[in-house]
Amino acid sequence: MTEPILQVRDLVKHFPVQKGVVFKKTIGHVRAVDGVSFDLHRGETLGVVGESGCGKSTLAQVLMRLVQPTSGSALFEGTDMFGRKSAAELRRLRRDMQIVLQDPYTSLNPRKTVGDIVGEPFEIHPEVAPKGDRQRRVQELLDIVGLNPEHVRRYPHQFSGGQRQRIGIARALALKPKVIVCDEPVSALDVSIQAQVMNLLGELQSEFGLSYVFIAHDLGVVRHLSDRVAVMYLGKIVETGTEDEIYEHPQHPYTQALLSSVPVPDPSVRDRRETIRLSGDVPSPADPPSGCRFRTRCWKAQDICAEQPPELAVRLDGGEIDPSSEGHPSACHFAERHGHVIS
Amino acid sequence: MSATDDNTGGSPGARLLEVEDLHVEFRTRESTASVLNGVSYHVDAGETLAVLGESGSGKSVTAQAVMGILDTPPGFVTKGSIRYRGEELLTATEERRRGLRGENMAMIFQDALSALNPVYSVGFQIAEQFRFRRGMSRRDAMTKAAEMLDLVKIPNAKQRVKEFPHQFSGGMRQRAMIAMSLALDPDLLIADEPTTALDVTVQAQIMDLLDELRRERGMGLILITHDLGVVAEVADRIAVMYAGRVVEESDAESLYARPAHPYTEGLMASIPRLDQKGEQLASIKGLPPNLAAIPAGCPFHPRCHRAQQECREKLPELHELGAGRRSACHFAEELISSD
Numbered sequence: 001m002t003e004p005i006l007q008v009r010d011l012v013k014h015f016p017v018q019k020g021v022v023f024k025k026t027i028g029h030v031r032a033v034d035g036v037s038f039d040l041h042r043g044e045t046l047g048v049v050g051e052s053g054c055g056k057s058t059l060a061q062v063l064m065r066l067v068q069p070t071s072g073s074a075l076f077e078g079t080d081m082f083g084r085k086s087a088a089e090l091r092r093l094r095r096d097m098q099i100v101l102q103d104p105y106t107s108l109n110p111r112k113t114v115g116d117i118v119g120e121p122f123e124i125h126p127e128v129a130p131k132g133d134r135q136r137r138v139q140e141l142l143d144i145v146g147l148n149p150e151h152v153r154r155y156p157h158q159f160s161g162g163q164r165q166r167i168g169i170a171r172a173l174a175l176k177p178k179v180i181v182c183d184e185p186v187s188a189l190d191v192s193i194q195a196q197v198m199n200l201l202g203e204l205q206s207e208f209g210l211s212y213v214f215i216a217h218d219l220g221v222v223r224h225l226s227d228r229v230a231v232m233y234l235g236k237i238v239e240t241g242t243e244d245e246i247y248e249h250p251q252h253p254y255t256q257a258l259l260s261s262v263p264v265p266d267p268s269v270r271d272r273r274e275t276i277r278l279s280g281d282v283p284s285p286a287d288p289p290s291g292c293r294f295r296t297r298c299w300k301a302q303d304i305c306a307e308q309p310p311e312l313a314v315r316l317d318g319g320e321i322d323p324s325s326e327g328h329p330s331a332c333h334f335a336e337r338h339g340h341v342i343s
Numbered sequence: 344m345s346a347t348d349d350n351t352g353g354s355p356g357a358r359l360l361e362v363e364d365l366h367v368e369f370r371t372r373e374s375t376a377s378v379l380n381g382v383s384y385h386v387d388a389g390e391t392l393a394v395l396g397e398s399g400s401g402k403s404v405t406a407q408a409v410m411g412i413l414d415t416p417p418g419f420v421t422k423g424s425i426r427y428r429g430e431e432l433l434t435a436t437e438e439r440r441r442g443l444r445g446e447n448m449a450m451i452f453q454d455a456l457s458a459l460n461p462v463y464s465v466g467f468q469i470a471e472q473f474r475f476r477r478g479m480s481r482r483d484a485m486t487k488a489a490e491m492l493d494l495v496k497i498p499n500a501k502q503r504v505k506e507f508p509h510q511f512s513g514g515m516r517q518r519a520m521i522a523m524s525l526a527l528d529p530d531l532l533i534a535d536e537p538t539t540a541l542d543v544t545v546q547a548q549i550m551d552l553l554d555e556l557r558r559e560r561g562m563g564l565i566l567i568t569h570d571l572g573v574v575a576e577v578a579d580r581i582a583v584m585y586a587g588r589v590v591e592e593s594d595a596e597s598l599y600a601r602p603a604h605p606y607t608e609g610l611m612a613s614i615p616r617l618d619q620k621g622e623q624l625a626s627i628k629g630l631p632p633n634l635a636a637i638p639a640g641c642p643f644h645p646r647c648h649r650a651q652q653e654c655r656e657k658l659p660e661l662h663e664l665g666a667g668r669r670s671a672c673h674f675a676e677e678l679i680s681s682d
Binding site: 051052160162163190191192193194195196198199202217218219220221223224225243244247257258259260261262263264265266267268270275277278279281282 | 397398512513514515542543544545546547548550551569570571572573574575576578595596598599600609610611612613614615616617618620623624625626627628630631
């Protein structure tokens with residue numbers, strides 16, 4: 001395989017928890033992202049799934065350099081993303097990576113026309129589209145995402161949720177990026193509209209050879225669009241593999257429980273399905289459990305789980321680490337193949 | 344249960360809840376939106392009816408009209424009937440309706456954080472009902488509140504009863520809402536998107552809890568949702584809504600096996616499945632109609648791939664298809680008989 005377009009290693013983002021009004025004292029850290037590594041290849045979609053608070057949105061923000069990571073590195077086409085950079089270098093980097101945000105109602109400026117919103121990236125990167133050409137470029141972009149190019153002078157409130165998300169996608173496409181980070185791009189939309197937007201994302205990928213980091217909590221949506229999937233829990237990746245490996249042969253108990261919790265749209269399997277139900281809620285990322293972070297909700301937990309954090313590695317049935325064997329990495333001392341969780 | 348039964352003036356043998364030909368308009372200065380255009384459904388005791396629909400289909404407004412908590416203005420019921428055990432609610436006095444709320448019918452909402460009062464403890468908010476409706480003392484009411492929290496499986500209920508909503512996690516808040524709604528032992532519970540704001544693992548816990556409580560208490564449950572997965576797991580019967588009308592009504596198995604309305608069919612094809620990876624989702628083209636200007640004929644016709652001339656002119660009635668199924672499509676018979 002060719003060199004990955006994006007290589008992320010041991011990415012950490014801790015947010016300080018502060019106390020006091022005048023004299024601020026740091027009393028702890030929220031470990032939003034706590035040692036995440038992955039590769040993204042050209043033209044590929046990496047799905048990142050997890051429940052709220054697992055750090056998936058912070059990961060998106062760090063990747064876009066909207067927040068500075070605490071430590072860790074990321075290489076974009078071989079160049080370091082997080083080191084000290086001149087404004088010009090950072091601009092150049094941002095041209096190649098764009099983001100689509102979750103909420104199409106708050107991520108578009110209500111006082112700007114659609115033409116201004118989609119054309120704004122050209123103000124910062126005039127080299128992409130010369131001034132005289134901008135109007136035409138914007139209309140072309142609207143056409144690409146399935147909006148009427150004549151609507152450039154309309155305001156966001158004149159569009160429906162799905163159409164607004166299309167505007168957000170057009171804006172992300174404006175600079176012809178190589179990587180688009182999609183942070184829950186369809187979760188605010190109704191099912192029928194969600195399908196339209198997902199189809200659009202798929203078409204754009206094959207048309208422009210885009211790579212996606214696709215962040216979502218909906219496992220069905222992630223499977224549909226992703227080539228590879230990373231499952232996150234409390235700031236760490238607990239299992240990663242191809243879409244087939246994760247969905248058909250999940251090894252980590254959390255992945256298994258997550259897949260089992262998703263309701264299946266087929267009433268005929270209702271009582272025949274074996275289900276795994278987790279108790280309790282996700283612990284606070286400010287004070288994660290020792291050892292394996294999932295142990296407080298895990299039915300397999302033993303003493304070792306509280307003492308030793310399991311590393312993300314290829315494991316045999318039973319949890320022994322065996323890098324030579326076929327399989328995908330999971331972070332569980334007792335990893336076990338478990339088929340038929342989803343049907 | 345017997346205490347609530349005594350309270351009801353309805354005729355024996357009547358349905359627990361029956362909504363018939365309900366019309367609701369939202370009037371604003373600029374325009375009038377027809378939000379409900381003849382909604383009909385019913386629920387029997389001990390049964391789960393799922394009301395399925397996308398935003399703007401009128402599923403929540405119907406529930407608000409049933410509970411008598413529709414904001415008037417702008418919402419006005421212009422036509423129709425809502426009967427609880429045979430008793431007409433739309434003409435009932437406000438006093439009577441207030442008496443029914445909580446005691447006979449209760450509702451839980453999507454966003455538990457904004458439905459709970461942040462300045463009172465969770466226990467206080469549950470205990471209120473015992474104090475004002477049952478005349479209990481503060482202390483007794485708090486004990487009962489702790490019992491309710493225990494019933495919905497909140498660990499350590501005795502201590503947690505004194506805590507405030509912000510100290511509860513999302514799942515626990517929803518449990519507290521359920522405890523509150525069940526305090527006076529209603530026989531009809533309306534759950535409006537109860538798990539939409541929750542994570543999947545917590546969603547599964549809450550749905551299990553609701554299903555268990557319904558079974559234990561023999562309640563009728565109206566589950567309002569847009570999630571076809573959740574519906575498939577718990578519903579006995581399903582009413583699919585579109586543009587303020589029920590377009591299909593059916594038992595759960597038949598509906599998923601063979602939808603009798605093109606809209607239902609489209610919805611099913613739109614969901615990305617967990618157990619298979621498809622290339623392209625068959626989406627429904629276009630957008631739901633503007634409720635201030637609903638298209639003539641069948642309101643779904645501009646998005647329907649089966650639309651004929653007839654659909655553009657004539658509004659299809661919700662008609663019987665046999666075996667308890669009803670559909671509002673001119674071609675429903677063809678849909679369920681074709682392969």
